[in-house]
């Protein structure tokens with residue numbers, strides 16, 4: 001291989017690297033944007049949270065319902081939780097969701113999906129590194 005060609009190949013390799021690093025470091029777990037309405041709490045940015053997690057909005061509702069032990073449903077105004085919860089109580093729960101169900105424990109990347117594995121378990125599948133492991137379902 002000619003030197004010139006080799007340098008070009010290196011250039012191409014380096015072009016790709018900073019982009020990948022940026023994608024990882026740009027990933028931030030969203031902060032919950034919620035308001036209370038009577039005895040209910042509405043998470044207004046559930047679409048943003050679900051997009052970041054690459055999960056269904058209904059999945060997020062189901063998880064929070066389980067975590068908070070109250071009904072939570074998707075409505076036109078957002079994710080409606082029965083009960084009064086402060087933003088400071090909800091954000092750590094969302095963080096926990098990402099830490100457990102979205103971010104791969106092996107490679108720390110968020111490119112994952114869940115499959116129902118039965119017996120109260122999910123199979124966590126990382127699309128970045130290929131890891132698969134069982135986690136408790138919600």
Ligand SMILES: [Zn+2]
Pocket residue numbers: 104105106107108109126127128129130131
């Ligand atoms: Zn991984």
